Amino acid sequence: xxxxxxxxxxxxxxxxxxxxxxxxxxxxxxxxxxxxxxxxxxxxxxxxxxxxxxxxxxxxxxxxxxxxxxxxxxxxxxxxxxxxxxxxxxxxxxxxxxxxxxxxxxxxxxxxxx
Amino acid sequence: xxxxxxxxxxxxxxxxxxxxxxxxxxxxxxxxxxxxxxxxxxxxxxxxxxxxxxxxxxxxxxxxxxxxxxxxxxxxxxxxxxxxxxxxxxxxxxxxxxxxxxxxxxxxxxxxxxx
Numbered sequence: 504x505x506x507x508x509x510x511x512x513x514x515x516x517x518x519x520x521x522x523x524x525x526x527x528x529x530x531x532x533x534x535x536x537x538x539x540x541x542x543x544x545x546x547x548x549x550x551x552x553x554x555x556x557x558x559x560x561x562x563x564x565x566x567x568x569x570x571x572x573x574x575x576x577x578x579x580x581x582x583x584x585x586x587x588x589x590x591x592x593x594x595x596x597x598x599x600x601x602x603x604x605x606x607x608x609x610x611x612x613x614x615x616x617x
Numbered sequence: 618x619x620x621x622x623x624x625x626x627x628x629x630x631x632x633x634x635x636x637x638x639x640x641x642x643x644x645x646x647x648x649x650x651x652x653x654x655x656x657x658x659x660x661x662x663x664x665x666x667x668x669x670x671x672x673x674x675x676x677x678x679x680x681x682x683x684x685x686x687x688x689x690x691x692x693x694x695x696x697x698x699x700x701x702x703x704x705x706x707x708x709x710x711x712x713x714x715x716x717x718x719x720x721x722x723x724x725x726x727x728x729x730x731x732x
Binding site: 507509539544545546547548549552593602604605606607608609610 | 621648650652657658659660661662665667672673676708710720721723724725726728
């Protein structure tokens with residue numbers, strides 16, 4: 504079984520500042536990792552995913568994340584945020600073998616202020 | 618259609634009423650998931666279909682919840698005798714398959730409010 508912990512429920516930040524949203528996971532098997540973004544009254548949109556290979560993955564809208572197996576982390580970063588990045592961000596994990604459902608964290612609310 | 622479509626977008630039900638929520642996945646997608654998202658929480662897994670077969674229903678919270686996908690395309694999530702704790706957004710997702718890291722595409726959800 505897998506679980507995900509998003510360490511911050513809310514992250515306020517000023518426009519053009521850097522941001523890091525933290526995610527830790529636990530699993531007894533190898534995993535795939537994902538970050539999704541959810542805008543108000545919308546579904547989830549995939550930002551980026553880690554399957555294998557390079558531990559630094561780049562996604563849409565200038566976001567990137569680094570997989571750290573020893574620390575079981577997959578933190579999301581952006582060097583300079585925009586007002587339009589204000590949204591809820593979810594980290595998710597699934598086992599890499601066969602069928603496995605996505606397990607989500609509780610989410611981090613990113614609030615970008617002018 | 619271009620994406621996963623869910624209907625209705627909003628549903629208000631009186632406690633005790635039965636409701637049916639519809640999901641139209643992306644054409645050709647084999648895998649279909651239902652999730653429940655309570656206010657301020659992450660999505661919680663409900664059930665999974667591979668074509669018409671319901672392979673995992675371990676997340677359904679009670680026997681009042683029932684899902685089907687009879688022809689391997691459109692899926693319906695039915696909730697009988699709704700309770701206030703059923704109020705949530707119900708998300709549907711589809712995927713081409715579940716091998717490797719194939720992306721799951723989510724619909725906009727149905728917001729259910731039980732009064």
